[in-house]
Amino acid sequence: MERKTERQYSLLIVSASEQFNTLVKRAIPQSSFDVIEIRKSISLAQRELLSRKYDIIVINAPLPDDLGVNYAMDVGSRYSSGVMLVTPGEICDDVTEHVIDLGIIAVPKPINKRTISSVIRHLLADQDKVKTLERKLSQADDKLAEMRIVNKAKWLLIANEDMSEADAHRYIGKQAMDKCVSKRIIAEEIIDKWED
Numbered sequence: 409m410e411r412k413t414e415r416q417y418s419l420l421i422v423s424a425s426e427q428f429n430t431l432v433k434r435a436i437p438q439s440s441f442d443v444i445e446i447r448k449s450i451s452l453a454q455r456e457l458l459s460r461k462y463d464i465i466v467i468n469a470p471l472p473d474d475l476g477v478n479y480a481m482d483v484g485s486r487y488s489s490g491v492m493l494v495t496p497g498e499i500c501d502d503v504t505e506h507v508i509d510l511g512i513i514a515v516p517k518p519i520n521k522r523t524i525s526s527v528i529r530h531l532l533a534d535q536d537k538v539k540t541l542e543r544k545l546s547q548a549d550d551k552l553a554e555m556r557i558v559n560k561a562k563w564l565l566i567a568n569e570d571m572s573e574a575d576a577h578r579y580i581g582k583q584a585m586d587k588c589v590s591k592r593i594i595a596e597e598i599i600d601k602w603e604d
Contacts, residue, residue, distance in 0.1 A: 415440075415536070415539075416440065416441065416442035416443075417440055417441050417442070417443075417463040417464060417532060417535065418441065418442065418443035418444075418445075418460070418461070418462045418463050418464070419436065419441050419443065419444045419445070419462060419463070419464045419465075419466065420445050420446075420447065420453065420456060420457070420462040420464070420465045420466070420489075421433075421444070421445070421446045421447070421466045421468070422446075422447050422448075422449075422450065422453040422465065422466065422467045422468065422471065422476070422479075423446065423448065423466070423467070423468030423471070424448045424449065424468070424471055424472050425468055428468045428494070429446050429468075431519075431520075431521060431524065432466055432524055434521060435521040435522075435524035435525040435528065436524070436525065436528050437525075440532070443460075443462075445462075448471075448472070449471055449472050449473045450471050450473050450474050450476065450479045451473055453465075453467075453479070454479075457483070457487070461487065461488075461489065462487075462489050463489060463490065463531075463532070463535045464489060464490045464491075464492070464528060464531050464532065464535070465483055465487075465489045465490070465491050465492070466491075466492045466494070466524075466528075467479065467480050467483075467491065467492070467493045467494065468494045469493060469494060469495045469496070469503075470496070476493065476495075477493070477495070477503055477506060477507065480493040480507055480512055481506065481507055481510055481512070484507065484510035484511060484512045485510055488535075488538055489535075490511075490513075490530075490531030490532070490534050490535050491507075491510075491511070491512040491513070491531075492512075492513050492515060492524075492527050492528070492531060493507060493512055493513070493514045493515070494514075494515050494516075494517060494519055495514055495515070495516060495517065496516070496517055497516035497517050497518070500514055500515070500516035500517075511534075513527050513530070513531065515527060554590070554591065554592040554595075557592055557595045557596060557599065558580060558591050558592065558595040560595065560599055561576075561580060561594070561595035561596075561598040561599050562576040562577060562580065562595075563576075564598055564599060564602040564603070565579060565580075565598060567602075568602050580594050580595055580598070
C-alpha cells in the first residue's frame with residue numbers, strides 16, 4: 409500500500425551490496441521519494457551528509473570501511489533523519505541495545521522487501537511528526553518574537569506619547585487594521601521612529 413502524501417522525501421542508502429540496494433529501491437514507494445542516493449562506504453556517506461540532509465538513511469552493515477554501527481549512532485545523534493540499520497542476524501540483538509535509545513531501528517539479515525517497506529513507512533511517519541513539531545515550534549517562535557516587538561513598541565508609545573498600555577495596544581491594533589498590515593510591521597515602524 410503506497411503512502412498518500414504530497415510531501416516528497418529523500419533517502420540515502422549506505423550499502424556496498426547492489427542486491428541490497430535494488431531490494432530497498434523496490435520496497436519503497438517510489439512516488440514518495442524525489443531523491444534516492446546510494447553511497448557504498450561510510451566515508452562517502454559522511455561526505456554526502458555534509459552537502460544535504462536526508463529524511464531516511466538506510467545502512468547495510470557491514471560496510472567496506474567499518475561495521476557501520478558507530479556510524480549509525482553518530483548519524484542518529486547528530487541528525488533528525490530516520491535511520492534503519494540492517495545488521496547480520498547473529499549480532500542484531502546486541503546492536504539493537506546500542507542504538508535503540510537513539511531512535512535507530514536495527515533489523516536482522518536476511519531481510520525481505522516487506523520488512524524494508526514496513527520500517528521505511530514507520531520512519532516516514534516519524535519524520536512527518538518531527539516536521540509537524542518543527543513547523544509548530546517555528547510558528548510559536550515567530551509569534552513570540554512578534555509579541556516582544558509589539559511590547560517594545562507599546563512601551564515606547566507609553567514613554568514618548570504619554571499613552572496608557574491599553575491605549576498603546578489599541579493604537580497598534582488600529583494602525584495595523586487601517587493599513588492592512590501586521591501589528592509587527594506597525595510596531596517596527598514605531599521602534600524605528602523612537603529609537604533613531
